Amino acid sequence: MNNKKVRVRFAPSPTGGLHLGGVRTVLFNYLFAKHHGGDFILRIEDTDQTRFVEGAEEYIFNCLKWCGLEPDESPLHGGPHVPYRQSERKALGLYEKYAKQLVANGQAYYAFDTAEELDAKRKEINNFQYSQHTRNAMKNSLTLSGAETQQLLDEGVPYVVRIKMPENVDVKFNDMIRGEVSFNSSLCDDKVLLKADGMPTYHLAVVVDDHDMEITHAFRGEEWLPSAPVHVLLWQYLFGLDAMPQWAHLPLILKPDGNGKLSKRDGDRLGFPVFAMDWQNADGTVNAGFKERGFLPEAFVNMLAMLGWNAGTEQEVFTMEELVQQFSMERVHKGGAKFDFEKAKWYNHEWIKKLEVGSWKPEVKKLFEEKGIVVMDDAKFEKVLELVKDRCTLLNDFVQQAGFFFQSPTAIDTASIKPKWDEKKQLFFVEAIRMFEQSSLWQATDLEHSFKELAAANQLKPGELMLPLRIMLVGGKFGPGVFEIAELIGREETAKRIGYTLGLL
């Protein structure tokens, strides 16, 4: 349509943790921008000062950084359109200037109704809306004379500026995902544009700032669709429809059970994270994050990309580069998608297998340290991770699957041995200890060979001995091949662990 450089933006309000759906919105913005060689801007939508939460902005930056979705321009990164916080942009005087202009042109008006008066009205009339059908009964510059209005303004009586929705106009626009969308203006209400504290509402701010920052494509969640006509009208009034960015309203991410938007409560209820990273609430409670749950950022991003978009091929595992290369708005779904934590875990597993061990080894090491497991031999560590990664879907799984290589198990599942335990087996393992101690070779295959030979010599079936041996070495019924474990933990440790469990039986 035009040759302008693509510029997109994500404009969160810093009120809490960054929701999965928010990250996906960022992702689609980012992918679209990068696909077209454009810029991704992050603007902080902090127009509601009563909802400001300490630390939320910094948290958002951390999440984006973790995901590898860094903005080209933001309050942190700077850029040609500073400031990037709406609370600071207010000083530019843009919001007030445009609000006044709208009033002067008869496209908006001053309203002096107090919050109490509006509340009373809502109680009095069911489904009350401040609109062209009711504004004549309210206290505003449309019902007041020019002199009266001016007097109230001069006296400093608090007011808001409301858009004056026109009568019976079909407000249409072309959504990149949904095609033409149309609303009749008579059914829309007169939204507040400028609040009594002088701050703009989202409606005014998004239009003014998108214009000022030369945004070419505006993506947001589907929940914004009903207010789109306000924004389209504002664009028409202020800057002209030709300058308006192209809209795309992204489908919602739904809760796995039942219906409705996925909320952080669903995560707590169903036992999975909803935020990108852990978020600590003011009351000290924490909402779990994907990062802390053991997700790789590559997997998290990959999983999110596939929630509402697909390449049209059978490919499901994508690197960021591949996503950038293949992404297109045309292939974004219209319908919402239910979030499936099982599938999310599958992506993580795929990425654990796909990436070099070295790329996530530090994370696992950190987890080990938290559990007090000391890793001295880095080469062995890497070998072990390589050996067990097939059994780990989340990074945290490595603690159980690999921890016993570096620390003798304390809890031994003797209950799984005892029922079939007897003197004969006891004697066999005593002998096995000696055999291991004296074995000249210490390779898994050799160990297996001599172990089975010893079993045969004692007229025991290897099958009856393998599980006990496993439990002695790892503590439970898990882990890779027993003899590979023995090889890696070494002669001394192997003998020690067998002896220890023998003492418990």
Place this chain on the structure above:
RNA sequence: GGAGCGUUGGUCAAGGGGUUAAGACACCUCCCUUUCACGGAGGAAUCACGGGUUCGAUUCCCGUACGCUCUACCA
């Protein structure tokens, strides 16, 4: 209540006038494995419903149902 948006297996989804309606996750069966995984082979959907248009509709049109979102001086 109103407006808008949506509806292919349990979930994510491809497809888009004529197909045996892909694939993935999960599930079940089997193989491999004397743990658990990994890997491999199988199993299950007639496309919300009702009307059109058409030789023919899951695919186009119109209704209906259902669901969701919004309906704040929140975003």
